[in-house]
Each structure stands twice: as structure tokens, then as C-alpha cells.
Amino acid sequence: xxxxxxxxxxxxxxxxxxxxxxxxxxxxxxxxxxxxxxxxxxxxxxxxxxxxxxxxxxxxxxxxxxxxxxxxxxxxxxxxxxxxxxxxxxxxxxxxxxxxxxxxxxxx
Amino acid sequence: xxxxxxxxxxxxxxxxxxxxxxxxxxxxxxxxxxxxxxxxxxxxxxxxxxxxxxxxxxxxxxxxxxxxxxxxxxxxxxxxxxxxxxxxxxxxxxxxxxxxxxxxxxxxxxxxxxxxxxxxxxxxxxxxxxxxxxxxxxxxxxxxxxxxxxxxxxxxxxxxxxxxxxxxxxxxxxxxxxxxxxxxxxxxxxxxxxxxxxxxxxxxxxxxxxxxxxxxxxxxxxxxxxxxxxxxxxxxxxxxxxxxxxxxxxxxxxxxxxxxxxxxxxxxxxxxxxxxxxxxxxxxxxxxxxxxxxxxxxxxxxxxxxxxxxxxxxxxxxxxxxxxxxxxxxxxxxxxxxxxxxxxxxxxxxxxxxxxxxxxxxxxxxxxxxxxxxxxxxxxxxxxxxxxxxxxxxxxxxxxxxxxxxxxxxxxxxxxxxxxxxxxxxxxxxxxxxxxxxxxxxxxxxxxxxxxxxxxxxxxxxxxxxxxxxxxxxxxxxxxxxxxxxxxxxxxxxxxxxxxxxxxxxxxxxxxxxxxxxxxxxxxxxxxxxxxxxxxxxxxxxxxxxxxxxxxxxxxxxxxxxxxxxxxxxxxxxxx
Numbered sequence: 001x002x003x004x005x006x007x008x009x010x011x012x013x014x015x016x017x018x019x020x021x022x023x024x025x026x027x028x029x030x031x032x033x034x035x036x037x038x039x040x041x042x043x044x045x046x047x048x049x050x051x052x053x054x055x056x057x058x059x060x061x062x063x064x065x066x067x068x069x070x071x072x073x074x075x076x077x078x079x080x081x082x083x084x085x086x087x088x089x090x091x092x093x094x095x096x097x098x099x100x101x102x103x104x105x106x107x108x
Numbered sequence: 109x110x111x112x113x114x115x116x117x118x119x120x121x122x123x124x125x126x127x128x129x130x131x132x133x134x135x136x137x138x139x140x141x142x143x144x145x146x147x148x149x150x151x152x153x154x155x156x157x158x159x160x161x162x163x164x165x166x167x168x169x170x171x172x173x174x175x176x177x178x179x180x181x182x183x184x185x186x187x188x189x190x191x192x193x194x195x196x197x198x199x200x201x202x203x204x205x206x207x208x209x210x211x212x213x214x215x216x217x218x219x220x221x222x223x224x225x226x227x228x229x230x231x232x233x234x235x236x237x238x239x240x241x242x243x244x245x246x247x248x249x250x251x252x253x254x255x256x257x258x259x260x261x262x263x264x265x266x267x268x269x270x271x272x273x274x275x276x277x278x279x280x281x282x283x284x285x286x287x288x289x290x291x292x293x294x295x296x297x298x299x300x301x302x303x304x305x306x307x308x309x310x311x312x313x314x315x316x317x318x319x320x321x322x323x324x325x326x327x328x329x330x331x332x333x334x335x336x337x338x339x340x341x342x343x344x345x346x347x348x349x350x351x352x353x354x355x356x357x358x359x360x361x362x363x364x365x366x367x368x369x370x371x372x373x374x375x376x377x378x379x380x381x382x383x384x385x386x387x388x389x390x391x392x393x394x395x396x397x398x399x400x401x402x403x404x405x406x407x408x409x410x411x412x413x414x415x416x417x418x419x420x421x422x423x424x425x426x427x428x429x430x431x432x433x434x435x436x437x438x439x440x441x442x443x444x445x446x447x448x449x450x451x452x453x454x455x456x457x458x459x460x461x462x463x464x465x466x467x468x469x470x471x472x473x474x475x476x477x478x479x480x481x482x483x484x485x486x487x488x489x490x491x492x493x494x495x496x497x498x499x500x501x502x503x504x505x506x507x508x509x510x511x512x513x514x515x516x517x518x519x520x521x522x523x524x525x526x527x528x529x530x531x532x533x534x535x536x537x538x539x540x541x542x543x544x545x546x547x548x549x550x551x552x553x554x555x556x557x558x559x560x561x562x563x564x565x566x567x568x569x570x571x572x573x574x575x576x577x578x579x580x581x582x583x584x585x586x587x588x589x590x591x592x593x594x595x596x597x598x599x600x601x602x603x604x605x606x607x608x609x610x611x612x613x614x615x616x617x618x619x620x621x622x623x624x625x626x627x628x629x630x631x632x633x634x635x636x637x638x639x640x641x642x643x644x645x646x647x648x649x650x651x652x653x654x655x656x657x658x659x660x661x662x663x664x665x666x667x668x669x670x671x672x673x674x675x676x677x678x679x680x681x682x683x684x
Contacts, residue, residue, distance in 0.1 A: 025226055025238060032230050079411035085235045085255060 011104050013042055013067045015097040016078065019089040022048050022062040026086045030064060033084065039077045043067035045099045061088065067100050109280055114242035115144035115273040118206065121249040122150060125285045127177055129535055131155050131164035131528075131560075135181025137221060138208025140273035142179075153535065153564055156556035158185050160528040162192020163554070165203045167532025167542075170515045171490060173322060175202040175256040176532065182208045183221030186267075187228065191522060193263045194232040198519025199345065200318060202261035204252050205233075211271040212240070225267045234262030239269065242277035253286030260319070260409040291323070291426030292408060294433045302380075302404045302421040303437035306336070309378035309402070311446045314338045315361065318345030318518070319383020319408055320427045321511035325349065328431035329382070333357075335435070337443030339450040341369045343384050344518045348508035355451045359459065362390040363654045364500045367457035367674045370652075370660040372450055373398050374674070382406045383427040386416040387519065392660035406430045457674070459504055462648055467624040470497070470573060470647035474505050474545065477571050480628035481543055488513065490533050491543045494526035494550030497579040500650045502545045524553030527570065531557060534566040541567045541632045548604065549578045558611040561637040569632050570608075570639040575647055576601050583649050584656070587669045608639035615639035 020026045027046060034041045049061040068074065074092075082090055112120070118141060122130070129151035134142040145152055155161035161178040168176035180189045186207040196203050210219040229236040235255045237248045252264040306312050316329055326349040332338050333356050340350040341361040350357040358369040370392075373379070379401045384390065386405075391397040394416055402420040405413050410424040423430045463469030467476035481489040491506060492515040493499040499516055508514065515533055517525040530544035551572055561568050573579075578596040585593045608615035614631075618640055621627035631638045652663040655671065662671050 025230070025236075028227060029230055036231055076411065076415055079413075083409070083411055 011043060011067060011096070011100050013069055013096060014074065015093040015100065016066045016068055016081070017091040017093055017097065018064040018066070018081065018087055019049070020062050020064055021086040021088065022060055023086070026062065027064070029084055029086055030066075030081065033080060034066075034077065037077055037080060039071070039073060040069060041066050042069060043100050043103065045103060065097050065099050067096070109278050111276055111278040113140065113144065113273065114239070114245055114268070114275050114277065115140040117242060117245045117277060118249060118268070118273070119144040119148045119150070120282070121245070121285075122177060123148060124282060125250070125253055129153055129168075130177035130179060131161040131532065132179025133158055133161060133181065133185060134179075135185050135208060135221070137182035137210060137270050138179060138185070138206070138268070138273070140270060141206065141208065141268065153531075153560065155528070156559050157554065158188035159192050159524065160554050160557040160560060162189045162196075162203070162205065163525055163528035164532035164535070164560070165205075166192060166196055166201050166525075167492060167515060167529035167534075168536035169196075169201050169203050169532075170512070170529065171533035171536045173512065175204050175253050176536070177204050177206065179206050180208070181221065182210055182225065183223045185221075186223060186225040190228060190232060191520075193229065193265065195517050195520040195522045195525065196263040197232050197234065199517065200261050200322070201263065202256035203263045204256050205263060205265040207265060207267050208273070209238075209267045209269040212269040213271070215269065225265070229265040229267070232263070233265050236265040236267065238267045239272045242272055242275040243279065245272070245277070246279055246283050250283050250286030254288065257286075257288035259289065259292065261322070291429060292424065294423045294425035294430040296433070298421065298423045299430065299433045299437055302406075302423055303434055305402055305404055305421050306378060306380060306434070306438060307441070310443070311376045311449075312336070312338050312378040312380060312443075313372055313376035313401070314340040314350075315343070315379055315381040315384060316340055316346035316349040317343040317382060317384020320349050320431070321346050321383070323383060323408070323426050323428040325382060325428040325431045326511050328428060328435050331435050332431065332438070335440045336438050337441055337447050338380070339372060339446070341365070341372065343390050344503055344516060345514075346384065346511070347503060347514055348511040352507050352509050355454055356447065358450065358454055360503055362392065362660060363656075364504065364650055364652065365660070366459040367652055367663060367665060368453040370654070370663060371453050371457060371674050374661045375449070376401045378402045378404060380404045380406070382431060383408070385412050391416070392654050392658055396659035396661065461501070461505055464505065468618055468642065470644040471501055471505055473571065473573070473618065473624070473642045473644075474498075474502055476625045477543060477545070477628055478505075478507055480625050481541065481632055483629045484633040485540050489543060490515065490537060490540070491545060492516065492526045492530035492533060493544070494546040495521045495523045496547045496550055497583065497647065497650045498545050498547045498573040500580070504650075523550040526550060527554055527561070527568070528557045530568045530570075531561050531564065531566045534568050535564060538567070541569050543632070544568055544570045546570055546572055547579060548572065548574045548576065548598065548602070551604070552602075555607070558608060558613055562612045565636050567635060568637045570637070571628075572604055572639060572641045573644045573647075574604060574641050575644045579647065580650070587649070587653070587664065588655060604639065604641050613637050613639055615641065618642040
């Protein structure tokens with residue numbers, strides 16, 4: 001496997017950062033919503049939050065980063081995401097997020 | 109410190125939640141829950157198909173406004189529930205669905221009657237849970253009721269693996285029952301902006317939806333109509349919010365509206381949309397909906413605001429609280445010219461359905477049933493419909509005296525809704541009859557629930573409009589498919605009077621009744637269920653009608669099917 005290329009261009013787009021409950025159905029809830037509302041997701045990254053271990057030891061919260069194309073429907077899809085009960089917090093990052101630059105390096 | 113099985117915990121939590129009855133069907137994966145239920149005071153209603161159980165719960169929830177419960181086993185039990193759940197989602201009805209599931213260690217191995225219920229439920233529920241331990245139920249069950257009833261209501265599903273039902277949990281104290289969150293209050297700045305736009309408008313129009321009905325916004329709406337010269341139109345679920353015979357109430361808008369209602373939409377310069385989602389059956393072609401109007405949108409669900417059309421002002425809050433705040437902010441305004449214009453529209457282009465005084469005709473029988481029901485039960489009657497021409501006729505001519513009295517599948521348009529929903533409503537409001545207006549196509553889709561109605565002694569009165577075809581489909585074929593009525597006729601006709609009697613339900617044919625209205629009144633007054641068949645083979649089209657995909661201002665108003673443009677803007681601008 002070749003080493004990631006640190007100089008690969010960062011993918012363009014807005015990043016929607018979500019803090020979600022960490023259980024097996026959450027990715028399905030979030031990604032399914034985008035599919036149902038016919039809104040494209042360009043990239044996905046997800047990790048459990050280390051400081052938020054739940055009572056069952058399985059990790060209480062996770063962070064999901066979604067790379068999205070700017071679109072006039074962005075506000076609408078963010079409002080729909082905010083309605084999901086497993087989504088605890090949302091943050092829009094119009095400048096993107098380094099997690100996707102790091103991921104893109106693996107494609108180069 | 110109580111130690112109980114998961115199934116016992118669920119039943120005790122349902123009792124603490126105030127649940128008096130629930131509908132369902134037992135099977136292998138929910139038997140522990142059923143066993144615990146056998147020791148409970150909660151009444152179990154054995155449906156004959158899980159979709160029936162789902163709609164029985166919906167009928168109870170729609171009649172009372174409170175969450176109701178249905179049960180199903182895993183696999184086919186759960187998949188059979190899905191249509192009723194999707195229906196509840198689109199019409200914002202609070203139900204809690206408890207499904208059995210294969211034991212946790214068997215999940216994912218294609219066990220007998222295993223299906224990914226959680227995965228199937230995601231797109232059609234407001235929220236769903238997969239319980240992982242008996243302890244977790246103490247949190248999940250109250251939370252399911254809280255979520256179902258809070259904000260914009262909706263269905264919640266809890267999938268219950270068998271080992272979670274049989275496993276033991278010890279705990280210190282029972283959790284509080286899950287109650288709805290306090291309704292979101294309107295932001296004063298948003299209300300001020302909305303009030304300012306309405307204050308400046310010359311021809312404002314109020315659009316009342318299911319959210320207005322559910323939140324109890326009708327009093328504030330009536331106040332605004334009178335004080336500010338705000339005429340009103342309603343969606344299917346908003347009917348009953350505006351006073352029935354008020355000259356400023358133009359009735360339902362959209363595909364089967366009176367011409368007057370759609371003309372007012374065309375002429376208004378501001379639309380105050382309250383508790384509605386501006387769906388396509390109501391708006392017609394969106395780019396030609398209310399072409400001259402600013403949109404002020406009030407909805408409890410912030411995601412509805414701006415979803416279909418950009419707003420000039422918006423209040424994301426409970427409809428009643430928002431309308432009351434608006435009523436306080438707005439100065440009285442006569443808007444005499446606009447009042448006169450709307451009154452004229454109503455007189456000129458109000459609904460004039462054919463055959464209203466013939467109690468054996470498609471429209472007349474509904475009017476006669478309404479009079480007969482009022483004779484036994486007062487004017488405030490619960491009526492459930494199925495989906496089709498009889499549904500639109502009921503919406504057009506049933507005298508809507510109060511909100512939330514018309515139980516109908518609006519968003520999903522599910523044939524088969526009517527009978528089980530009426531059973532649920534009758535069980536939730538015992539002591540008064542619930543009328544179920546249905547068609548032969550719709551009735552057949554959940555006909556097995558005739559048995560449930562008889563078994564429960566539910567006071568459901570089915571008015572069956574029997575035309576031997578899928579009427580609304582046939583109407584579209586006649587109007588838009590060159591008259592080719594393919595695949596929509598029933599060449600094998602059932603004898604529905606005999607069918608009802610075979611289930612043990614009294615039934616009669618209206619054609620044989622000397623005085624149809626009196627025969628119906630006697631049937632409504634009797635205890636238990638009853639089926640009344642009315643032949644309507646020669647029924648006219650449901651008119652007016654906006655062709656699907658068309659603009660609201662272009663309606664078919666005559667049997668011949670020609671599209672007429674109903675605008676009269678010159679007259680409107682005279683009241684500027």
C-alpha cells in the first residue's frame with residue numbers, strides 16, 4: 001500500500017459536523033436521511049468521542065463529519081438532520097475540515 | 109428494589125402511562141410480552157392483520173390526541189405494521205409500536221421470522237429503538253411516549269428482542285411516565301415581523317392545517333378572521349378550525365376545493381399558513397401557487413419552513429401560541445373591500461355538489477348520514493373515511509363543526525385506513541357512534557377487521573359506497589387517460605350485506621329502506637357495529653378537480669372535463 005500523499009488537494013465543500021449518540025443504528029439514521037431527501041454526501045468520516053464513554057462502556061457519543069456540496073437546500077437538510085433524536089449537536093464548517101484532506105491523501 | 113422481567117416492565121410502564129387498551133397480534137417473538145399482558149388491566153384488542161392493529165392505534169390517537177399503542181411480532185408482523193406507521197408519520201399521529209424480535213444472539217443470522225425491523229422503520233418513524241437490555245426499557249419506553257407526543261407528533265417504534273422481554277432487571281424506582289415537552293413558544297421578534305407584514309397587507313388569507321387543529325388554534329384563528337378581515341381556507345386535516353357557515357370560510361383548498369377557495373388563493377397578497385406543510389395536493393403547481401402573495405409560515409417543525417417555498421416571515425412554534433401572539437399584536441382591520449370580495453367569491457363559486465337532497469346519491473347519502481348522526485349524537489360526530497371519491501365527498505360536504513373530528517389518511521392516502529381507524533376511535537370514545545365512510549375498494553383492503561369490530565362490540569357504523577370500481581382511479585382514467593378505464597373495475601362483485609352478516613355484523617341495503625335517513629339514524633343509535641350499503645354505480649365525478657401536476661387556478665368544473673381558468677384578478681385589484 002503506497003504512503004498517503006500529504007500534498008493531495010483538500011476536497012472542496014462544506015462540512016457538517018455532528019455529535020451523535022453512539023449506537024449501531026446511528027450511521028444508518030444519518031446517511032439514510034440524506035439518501036431519502038435526495039441530497040448528495042461527498043464524504044463521510046466517523047469516530048467515537050474518547051472523552052464520552054457511556055455507562056455501558058461502549059462510548060456514549062460519536063462524531064460524524066459529512067462533506068457536502070453547497071446547495072440552496074443545505075439549510076433544509078441541516079434542519080432535517082437536527083430533528084433526528086440521536087443527533088445531539090450540529091455545526092456547519094463552510095471552510096471544510098482537515099479530516100477530509102487526510103482522507104483524500106489516501107486516494108492520491 | 110423490584111426485580112421483574114423485561115415484559116413485565118413494559119406492561120407496568122404502559123399502565124403507568126395511562127394506556128387503557130392496545131391492539132395487536134401475538135406471535136413467537138412477542139409471546140413473553142403477551143404473557144405479561146394477560147395479568148394486566150389493559151384491554152387487548154386482537155386485530156386480524158397487523159396493519160389493522162396499527163390503524164386501530166391511529167384511530168384512538170387521532171380521536172384523543174394522545175399516543176396509542178399497537179403490538180406485532182417479528183418478521184411479517186413487523187412488516188405488516190409498516191404501512192400504518194408510514195401513514196402516521198405523514199399525518200403526524202402519535203403512536204407507539206412495540207414489535208417482537210428474535211433473541212439478541214440470533215440477530216443477523218436470518219433466523220425464523222427475522223427481519224431488520226429497526227432498519228425498515230427508520231425512514232417511516234419519527235424515531236425508533238432497538239432495546240438491548242431489560243434495564244434499558246425503563247428509559248426507552250417513557251422516552252418513546254415523550255418523543256411520539258412532543259413537538260410535531262409522530263410514530264415511534266421499539267423493537268424488542270425476545271431475550272430482552274424474558275431477562276430480569278432490578279431497579280430502584282419506576283421512571284416518570286413520558287409526557288410531551290412543553291410546546292415551543294413563539295419568538296416575539298418573529299411574531300412582530302409577521303404581524304407587520306399582515307398589517308400592511310390588503311388581501312391576506314389564512315390557511316389552516318392539521319397543526320392548527322391539533323394545537324387548538326381554532327379559537328385564535330376565528331378571532332383573527334373576525335377582527336382582521338382574514339378569510340380562511342383549510343387543508344383536509346385543518347377542516348373544522350374555521351367556523352362551518354362563516355362567509356369568510358371558503359373551505360378546503362387544492363385539488364378538490366371549491367373554485368372560490370382556489371380563486372382567493374390566486375387573489376390574496378399574503379398567505380398566513382398555519383400548521384401545514386404546503387403539500388402538492390393542497391398547493392398544486394408550486395411555482396404558480398399564490399402568485400402575488402407574501403408567505404408567512406407558522407409551524408412547530410422548523411424544517412417545514414422554507415421547505416417548499418421561501419417565506420417572508422416565519423414563526424417556528426406551536427400554532428395556537430403563535431396565533432394568539434399574532435392576535436395580540438395585530439390592530440383590528442376592517443378590510444371591507446376584501447371581505448366583500450371573498451363573500452362574493454363564496455356566493456358565486458361555492459361548492460354546489462349535485463344530488464345533495466337525494467339520500468341515495470353519492471353526495472346526498474353523506475349529507476343524509478350527517479343529519480342522521482346529528483339526530484342521535486349531536487352535530488359533533490367523529491367520522492373516519494377511507495381513501496377515494498367518498499373521502500373527497502365527505503371532506504366537501506360533511507358539516508365540520510369542530511377540528512379533529514374527521515379521521516382520514518391525508519398524506520399517505522392509504523386505502524384500508526377507515527374501518528380499523530373507526531374501531532380505534534370508537535374504543536377510545538365509547539358511548540358514541542363513529543361513522544366510517546368507505547368504498548368497496550377501500551373496505552376490501554382491511555375487510556378482516558369486520559371481525560374485530562364485532563368481537564369488540566365497537567360502535568362503528570360503516571357507510572359503504574359501493575360502485576364496483578376504484579372510483580378515483582377510474583375518474584383520472586376518464587379525465588386524463590383518454591377514457592381507457594383499464595384495471596380499475598371489479599367484475600366479481602361481492603354482496604357486502606351478506607359479507608358483513610357472515611362476520612356477525614348487522615347490515616342492510618339503503619335501497620331497501622323506505623326512509624334512508626331514518627333507517628340510518630336508527631342504525632347509528634343502536635349499540636355495536638353495523639354496515640349500510642349504498643349503491644353509487646352512476647356517481648358523478650368528484651368536482652371541481654385540479655389535474656394532477658396542474659396549477660390550482662385551473663380546475664375542471666364540469667363532467668365534460670374541460671379545464672377552466674378561475675382567476676378574476678381585475679375584480680381583486682378593485683379592492684386594493
